[in-house]
Structures are given as C-alpha cells and as structure tokens.
Amino acid sequence: MKECDLLIVGCGPAGMSAAIAARRHGLSVVVVDDQPAPGGQIYRNIEANQIAGTLPTLGEDYQAGVSIVREFRASGANYIQNSTAWQINPNGDAYISTLGTSRKISAEYILLATGSMERPAPVGGWTLPGVMTVGSAQIMQKTANAFPGENVWIVGCGPLAIYYAYTLIKQGHRIAGFIETTVAKNKIGAARYWQGALLGHNYLLKGIGYLSRLKFSGMVHIANVESVEILGTGKVERIRWRRKGVWQEIAADGVLLHEGVVPHTQLAIATGCSHEWNSIQGCFQPKSDKLGQSSLDRILVAGDCRAIGGAKVAALQGSIAGIEVARRLRAESVPSGEKEISALMGSADRELAIRTFLDVLYGPRDEIRSPPDNCVICRCEAVTAGAVREAVRSGCQTVDGVKSQLRCGMGPCQGRMCGLSVAQLVSEVRQVSPDGIGPYRIRPPIKPVGFRELAGLAATQSGQ
Amino acid sequence: MSIFKAQLSSGESIAVKVNGAEVRVPLGASAASAVLLSGISFSRTSPVDHSPRAPYCMMGVCFECLMTINGVRERQGCMVSAVSGMTIECEGTSGDANERV
Numbered sequence: 001m002k003e004c005d006l007l008i009v010g011c012g013p014a015g016m017s018a019a020i021a022a023r024r025h026g027l028s029v030v031v032v033d034d035q036p037a038p039g040g041q042i043y044r045n046i047e048a049n050q051i052a053g054t055l056p057t058l059g060e061d062y063q064a065g066v067s068i069v070r071e072f073r074a075s076g077a078n079y080i081q082n083s084t085a086w087q088i089n090p091n092g093d094a095y096i097s098t099l100g101t102s103r104k105i106s107a108e109y110i111l112l113a114t115g116s117m118e119r120p121a122p123v124g125g126w127t128l129p130g131v132m133t134v135g136s137a138q139i140m141q142k143t144a145n146a147f148p149g150e151n152v153w154i155v156g157c158g159p160l161a162i163y164y165a166y167t168l169i170k171q172g173h174r175i176a177g178f179i180e181t182t183v184a185k186n187k188i189g190a191a192r193y194w195q196g197a198l199l200g201h202n203y204l205l206k207g208i209g210y211l212s213r214l215k216f217s218g219m220v221h222i223a224n225v226e227s228v229e230i231l232g233t234g235k236v237e238r239i240r241w242r243r244k245g246v247w248q249e250i251a252a253d254g255v256l257l258h259e260g261v262v263p264h265t266q267l268a269i270a271t272g273c274s275h276e277w278n279s280i281q282g283c284f285q286p287k288s289d290k291l292g293q294s295s296l297d298r299i300l301v302a303g304d305c306r307a308i309g310g311a312k313v314a315a316l317q318g319s320i321a322g323i324e325v326a327r328r329l330r331a332e333s334v335p336s337g338e339k340e341i342s343a344l345m346g347s348a349d350r351e352l353a354i355r356t357f358l359d360v361l362y363g364p365r366d367e368i369r370s371p372p373d374n375c376v377i378c379r380c381e382a383v384t385a386g387a388v389r390e391a392v393r394s395g396c397q398t399v400d401g402v403k404s405q406l407r408c409g410m411g412p413c414q415g416r417m418c419g420l421s422v423a424q425l426v427s428e429v430r431q432v433s434p435d436g437i438g439p440y441r442i443r444p445p446i447k448p449v450g451f452r453e454l455a456g457l458a459a460t461q462s463g464q
Numbered sequence: 465m466s467i468f469k470a471q472l473s474s475g476e477s478i479a480v481k482v483n484g485a486e487v488r489v490p491l492g493a494s495a496a497s498a499v500l501l502s503g504i505s506f507s508r509t510s511p512v513d514h515s516p517r518a519p520y521c522m523m524g525v526c527f528e529c530l531m532t533i534n535g536v537r538e539r540q541g542c543m544v545s546a547v548s549g550m551t552i553e554c555e556g557t558s559g560d561a562n563e564r565v
Contacts, residue, residue, distance in 0.1 A: 034524060034543060036492075036545050037492075041523060045492045048491065048492045052490075082545075117521070117523065117525045118521060118525075127510075127515060127517060128516075129505055129506040129507075129516050129517065129518035129556075130467050130518070131520070132467060132518075132519070132520055132521070132522070133520065133521055133522075135521065135522070135523065136519070136520065136521050136522035136523070137468075139522040139523060139542075140468050140497060140500070140522065143490070143492045143493050143494065143497065144468075144470060144489055144490055144492070144493035144494075144497040144501065145470055145471045145472065145490050145493075146468040146469060146470045146471070146493075146497065146500075146501060147468065147469060147471065148467065148468060148469075149466055149467055149468060149469045152467055234505065234506065234516050235505055235506070235516070236467075253467065254467030264525070379510075379517075379520075379526065379528070380510075380512070380527065381512050382510060382512040382513040382515070411512075411527070412527035412530065413525065413526055413527040416525045416526070417525065417526055447524075448538070
C-alpha cells in the first residue's frame with residue numbers, strides 16, 4: 001500500500017515546481033528536503049532574506065525564487081524539512097531521517113531533484129583552512145550575512161564566480177581579486193556555438209553586464225592563468241599562479257575556488273540509476289529521457305542533478321515530471337497533459353540554447369581533469385593523483401578497484417569529492433572514455449545513520 | 465583570522481558557544497558558519513594525515529565540517545541550523561570571537 005503518489009527529494013526549483021504541478025493535478029506529494037526551508041541552494045534562505053529586506057542586494061536571479069517558494073508553500077505538498085533520504089529503493093520505498101528518527105515512506109513514483117554541487121577542483125594546497133568555494137561563500141552570504149574578509153581571492157572560472165563577485169560589489173563589499181583560469185583557447189571552441197549563444201542573448205547580455213560592472217569596480221583581475229597552487233603552513237598564506245609560462249606569487253588570507261558545477265548524483269547512483277558520461281561538461285549524469293524518466297521505472301530525475309542547465313531549466317523539468325507522473329496515475333484529470341509538457345519542453349530547449357557555448361567556454365583546464373601527481377584528490381583519505389595513476393598502472397582497472405587499493409572513496413564524503421577525479425584519472429591512464437569506466441559503486445545509507453535510529457526504524461516496521 | 469566576516473546590523477542574531485566562547489550569528493546560519501565566524505584557524509584534524517582542516521563546501525558534500533554539537537559528535541556542522549544556546553565544540557584554536565565587518 002503506497003503512502004503517497006509522488007515523493008520528491010530536494011526542494012530547489014526542480015523539486016518545488018514538480019510538487020506544484022503534481023498537486024495541481026490532485027496527486028498526494030511528499031517533499032523531503034535536507035534544508036530547514038524551501039529554496040535548495042540557489043534560493044537558499046530566501047524567505048528569511050525577504051523578511052530581512054536583503055533581497056535586492058542578492059541579485060535578480062535569486063529574487064526569482066520568491067514566487068516559486070510562495071506557490072510551493074501554498075501547494076498542499078507535505079513538506080518534510082531537515083530530513084535526509086538516505087536510501088531509495090527502485091520499488092518506490094524511501095528511507096528518511098528527520099532529526100535522529102528514521103521512517104520509511106512508500107511512493108508510486110520518486111523524483112530525484114538533488115541539484116548540483118561545486119565541481120571538485122583539486123589544486124595543490126586546497127585542503128588548507130582558508131580555502132573554500134564560491135558556492136560556500138554564496139551560502140555564507142545568503143544565510144549568515146557574511147562576506148569575505150581582508151585578503152580573499154576568487155580562483156577559477158565560470159558564470160557563478162562572476163555572478164558572486166558582482167553581488168558582493170553590489171552590496172558594497174570587496175574581493176581582493178579574481179585569478180581567472182578560463183582557458184584562452186576555449187573561446188575558439190565556444191565560438192562554434194555562436195548561434196546558441198545568440199539565442200540565449202538574455203543570458204549573454206546579463207553576463208556582459210556583470211563583467212563590465214566588475215571591471216568598473218576596479219577589481220584586480222588576472223586572466224589566462226594556466227596553473228594554480230595554494231601555499232601556507234596550517235592555513236592559506238600565499239597563492240602561486242602561472243601565466244604565459246611565468247610563475248608569480250601573492251600573499252592571501254583566503255581562497256574561494258570555483259570550476260563550475262556538476263550534478264549531485266550520489267542518491268541517483270546509490271538507488272541504481274544508470275549513469276553516462278557528459279564529455280562536454282566532464283561529469284556523470286543519470287541516463288534519462290526528456291520527461292526525466294531514469295533507467296528505473298519508478299524513479300524520475302529533474303533539474304541540475306539530471307544535467308546542469310540552471311534554475312529556469314530545473315523549474316521547467318520539475319513541472320514536466322510532475323505533470324507526467326499525474327498523467328501516469330490519473331490520466332483522466334490531466335486531459336491537456338501532453339500539450340502542457342510539449343510547451344514546457346519547448347521553453348526548456350530555448351533556455352538551454354546557450355548551454356553548450358557556456359560549457360565549452362568555461363570548461364575547466366586540463367589540470368583539473370588531470371591534477372599533478374603530488375596533488376591530493378581524495379581529501380578524506382589524503383590520496384594523491386599520483387597514487388591513483390600508479391594503482392591503475394599496477395593493475396586496478398576500475399574506480400572501485402582503485403578504491404579497494406587506496407581507500408579513496410571510503411572516507412566520510414563517500415566519494416562525492418573524489419569520484420570525478422578518480423574516474424578521470426583511470427580514464428587517462430587506461431586511455432578509455434570515463435563512459436566505459438563509470439562512477440563509484442555507492443551504497444546506502446548515503447549519509448551516516450546511527451544504529452539506534454536504524455533499530456528504531458526496524459521496530460516501527462515490525463510493529464506494522 | 466577568519467576568511468569571512470559577519471554583518472549583524474540587519475535582522476535578528478542569536479548567540480551560540482564555540483569552544484566556550486560566545487559567537488553571534490544571524491538566524492538561519494549554520495553551526496559551521498558560527499565556527500567560521502568565531503575566527504578559529506581550523507576546526508578539525510584529518511585522522512589520516514593529521515593536516516588541519518576547516519569547513520569547505522558548506523552544503524553537506526565535503527564532510528570537512530564535522531564537529532560536536534550539543535554533545536553529539538561527528539555532526540556535519542553546515543547541515544545544522546544554529547539555535548540560541550547551542551554548544552559547538554571542535555578542534556583548533558579560537559581566534560577573536562565574532563569577527564565583524
């Protein structure tokens with residue numbers, strides 16, 4: 001006996017939009033969210049910022065979340081916050097932990113809308129205290145009203161780094177500078193996709209606007225950086241970079257790294273969804289059709305966790321998934337479902353027009369895909385890129401083989417931070433595409449669950 | 465020396481304890497944010513290579529922010545909302561409590 005029609009994991013634009021659409025067609029919907037309030041990462045803490053009056057300083061992209069969150073709150077979906085779905089079974093059973101107590105909820109369909117995460121950007125010294133990510137800085141900005149201190153540098157490339165610097169300066173704060181690692185020759189490759197870029201001219205113009213504002217602010221900008229290293233004893237003290245073959249160094253107190261975002265696939269992989277390699281974006285993503293149907297019948301995927309496309313695309317994909325599930329369960333109450341979905345797909349295609357241009361332009365430099373031997377790539381177990389290469393050369397042909405040999409992927413983060421690096425290193429040494437290698441095998445629980453909690457779950461279940 | 469400074473002029477702020485020292489953070493901030501804003505230089509030591517670590521991603525992915533919250537060990541500090549009176553314990557030396565803009 002299923003307890004709900006649709007269980008959604010994640011409460012960002014995709015999760016919220018799916019809930020709204022499914023509820024509009026009368027489905028019973030449960031949304032499991034590990035945050036305390038709706039919004040995901042992109043609209044994180046938006047209700048509190050609305051109340052505090054800090055919305056205007058956080059940029060237009062952020063403010064777009066206000067209406068979605070409002071509609072979500074009014075949708076009638078059963079919203080379970082501060083909760084982690086630590087195991088999903090292909091039959092629609094979800095195991096959820098809320099503040100130390102676990103329960104099982106069974107659904108007809110499950111939508112994974114777990115969003116994206118920062119692409120792990122291994123550079124020498126990246127484990128030093130004082131090195132964080134642009135994403136983490138945005139979270140500090142949105143939830144803790146906190147801004148970079150004295151001598152903090154943004155190091156990396158991608159639209160999010162530019163957008164964050166722009167909102168900082170708009171708020172009257174400053175960043176010491178931007179050490180930009182965008183690969184110069186990517187401009188040539190990206191230029192091939194000029195038609196898509198023009199179709200997405202709104203995005204282009206916005207981006208150009210942010211860049212000119214940054215230039216006007218006088219922010220220090222060091223472009224065409226080929227290689228980066230962070231140095232210090234116990235904390236960040238200096239940044240070294242190579243530009244046109246010449247190494248330079250500067251004193252620093254903090255570094256915010258960014259090399260784009262990648263799908264957060266942990267739960268989808270653990271559930272058993274097949275994944276494929278996206279060679280342009282350099283990441284794994286779940287195999288799915290345009291409706292979001294994964295390789296498992298009862299599991300759908302939407303938003304950035306399916307493929308990086310941004311907030312608008314995530315919302316559209318979420319809506320499509322919500323309507324599609326309603327069609328499957330209650331076809332008679334969704335008479336114009338096919339038309340609605342078709343229109344939403346058209347909109348999503350339009351929003352995605354500029355995607356390839358951006359992906360190629362801001363594709364991370366080779367050093368990120370192929371870090372130097374002495375660079376730590378598994379932070380939890382302190383495993384270097386060189387150790388991984390050596391393991392492959394000595395016979396470990398798979399990521400799980402490397403894991404068994406070196407323990408990378410066995411630490412607390414369960415391979416979230418090293419998974420892509422290890423797959424790319426195995427691919428590099430074996431000279432095969434990461435598609436033939438696949439991600440780590442990931443086993444539930446995808447977040448730690450205490451034994452007492454598991455015992456409590458078993459007791460509740462046997463009592464049923 | 466903290467990589468971040470807080471601006472507490474707008475909205476409510478609450479007080480938590482980081483290694484015994486009071487730190488004020490806005491409502492909605494996480495326990496890990498409070499640790500960062502306390503000026504602490506590192507919050508954890510890697511059990512593998514004993515290198516100093518501190519929160520990195522702030523969204524539950526990296527697990528660098530493991531800390532003891534209200535007596536419960538090894539919690540991801542970035543996934544726990546700070547509430548008034550919360551006690552947070554972690555490794556590392558406390559700097560100036562409450563670095564402000």
